Each structure stands twice: as C-alpha cells, then as structure tokens.
Amino acid sequence: MIELRDLTKRYGGTTAVNRLTLTVRSGHVTGFLGPNGAGKSTTLRLVLGLHRPTGGAALVDGRPFAGRPRGLRYAGALLDAGDVHGGRSARAHLAALARSNGLPRARVGEVLEQVGLAEVARRRIGGFSLGMRQRLGIAAALLGDPPVLMFDEPFNGLDPEGVRWVRGLFRRLAAEGRTVLVSSHLMSEVEQTADHLVVIGRGELLVDESLAAFAARTAHDRVVVRTPDPAALGAALAAAGGVVTRDGDGLTVTGLPAGRVGELAFRAGVVVHGLHAGAASLEEAFMALTADRLDYAAGGR
Numbered sequence: 001m002i003e004l005r006d007l008t009k010r011y012g013g014t015t016a017v018n019r020l021t022l023t024v025r026s027g028h029v030t031g032f033l034g035p036n037g038a039g040k041s042t043t044l045r046l047v048l049g050l051h052r053p054t055g056g057a058a059l060v061d062g063r064p065f066a067g068r069p070r071g072l073r074y075a076g077a078l079l080d081a082g083d084v085h086g087g088r089s090a091r092a093h094l095a096a097l098a099r100s101n102g103l104p105r106a107r108v109g110e111v112l113e114q115v116g117l118a119e120v121a122r123r124r125i126g127g128f129s130l131g132m133r134q135r136l137g138i139a140a141a142l143l144g145d146p147p148v149l150m151f152d153e154p155f156n157g158l159d160p161e162g163v164r165w166v167r168g169l170f171r172r173l174a175a176e177g178r179t180v181l182v183s184s185h186l187m188s189e190v191e192q193t194a195d196h197l198v199v200i201g202r203g204e205l206l207v208d209e210s211l212a213a214f215a216a217r218t219a220h221d222r223v224v225v226r227t228p229d230p231a232a233l234g235a236a237l238a239a240a241g242g243v244v245t246r247d248g249d250g251l252t253v254t255g256l257p258a259g260r261v262g263e264l265a266f267r268a269g270v271v272v273h274g275l276h277a278g279a280a281s282l283e284e285a286f287m288a289l290t291a292d293r294l295d296y297a298a299g300g301r
C-alpha cells in the first residue's frame, strides 16, 4: 500500500505536487494519469525518497521508504529506463543491484527469464533498444520480489507484443496481492490494464476512483450526426436541450437520444447524411477533464 498525505513539492516558484492525499491499495493495478508536467514522476520520486517533500508525507506500507536498507525488498520501481550504465551487461547491472540490496544472486537469472532478456543477458546495455531497456528496468523493479511496484511510463518504446506482455504482467502482480502503480499520459495505455484510476493535473488530485466508476460517470452516450446544414440542425438540437459541438459538417450531441435527434432534423427540414450513437471514449473523458490543466498544449494555452 502507498499512502500520500498532503504531499507537496515545490521547485522554486513551480508547484509540481500540490497537497496530494490518496491511498494506492494492494491487489489492484492503479493507473496514474495526467498530462505532461502534471507531477506524476515527481510523485513517484517522492514516494521513493529520491526527493524530499516540501510538505506532507509519502508512506510505503506504513513507513517512509527513504533510508530503508535493502529497499528493493519493499518497493521496486521503473523510473527512467535510460538511466543505466551502458557499458555493463544486463546481468552485471542486475547482479550489482542484487548485491547492494542483499538479494540472492539466483534472482538475477529468474527476473531476466521473467522479462524475456535471458538470451541477451551478456550483451552490453548500450546496444539495447528502448523496449529492451524498459524490460531491463522492469526486471530491476522485480528483483527484490517487493510488495509495492511503481512503473513510470512503462509502455514507452514497447512494440505491441511488449505492450501485451506488460499488461499481463501487471495484472498477475496485482493478482498476487501486490500494489501496482502505473503512470502514463495516455488513457488508452492504462484502460485495458488498470482497475483503479488516479488522475492529477498541475499537481492536484482530479480523480481517485475505480475505472468502472469513472467510465460510468464520464462516458456519456452521444450522437454524431452529419449534415450539409450544421448551423440549422445545431440550433434545433440546442433548442431541444441538446449540448452540441460542431466539427465541420459533423455535430456531436449529448443529452438527446439518437431517435430524437433524427426527429428534430426531420421537423427542422434539415437533410441528414449520417447519424450514429455511441459512448464517448475514456480517452475523450480524460482529455476533457485535463484540458484546462495542460502545461503544454499545441498552439499555446
């Protein structure tokens, strides 16, 4: 379990993490989402004791993680897959970590096997692809067989097979009763893996609920309709209580069922070229939620 209590981190005038209070429970994969610069990496670093909080506290299984000897037994993390000594082999890198954490050397072979790097274990890390480095970072996180695992953008650089493998691994780790926290800036990466969701924006907590609850709350039914006269149809739909957004000749309508949209078009005498109903994706819901909290948006704020 990971507990954040009023966790705050400021760098000069920038508040990277702002009074975050939440509990990441064991037995679940928790997706940790937010746009670039939201404060995800900073939060993970605070949990691991790599940075000192400006205020509040982060606890791993009830205690601060910083300064715990043999830390890999308590928590494992993939932070920055590029942050390894390129001149070493994968095996030597993991063996050094095992030694400094008082772990049996046999774990090295086991985790290399587990992440699919056994065949290249003696090759220099410098020649590894980004996907192989991600796998190595995951191997390091698993080395101490810890109850708490954190992965920062673990899908970066993975091919589709790698993504599928990582998803299965995270689910298995959670099913074993571990705490699994997975950060990403893309909902599409975590929605098939996580069963719980934490969303932050500009360092502040926006969402802390099950994926199912988030989906039920946000993925409203909507109707997309194409017409050569979007202005007239848009006005008719809005007058009937629909919430309408326009994109070219397409209108997206929430608040009115598809049949009613067709009826209103008929009454308004507007030609319809296409009409379909569906649920907004979780990605759309996430984008809408964080739209006003983007640090970097195309075309400026």
Ligand SMILES: Nc1ncnc2c1ncn2[C@@H]1O[C@H](COP(=O)(O)OP(=O)(O)OP(=O)(O)O)[C@@H](O)[C@H]1O
Pocket: 011, 014, 015, 016, 034, 035, 036, 037, 038, 039, 040, 041, 042, 043, 185, 295
């Ligand atoms: N060492 C630092 N010194 C100064 N500012 C920092 C430092 N680390 C992070 N920040 C700032 O804190 C904010 C949060 O950054 P952080 O890297 O935690 O976000 P993130 O959600 O992980 O983003 P990304 O998805 O881009 O990795 C940003 O505004 C960033 O510029």
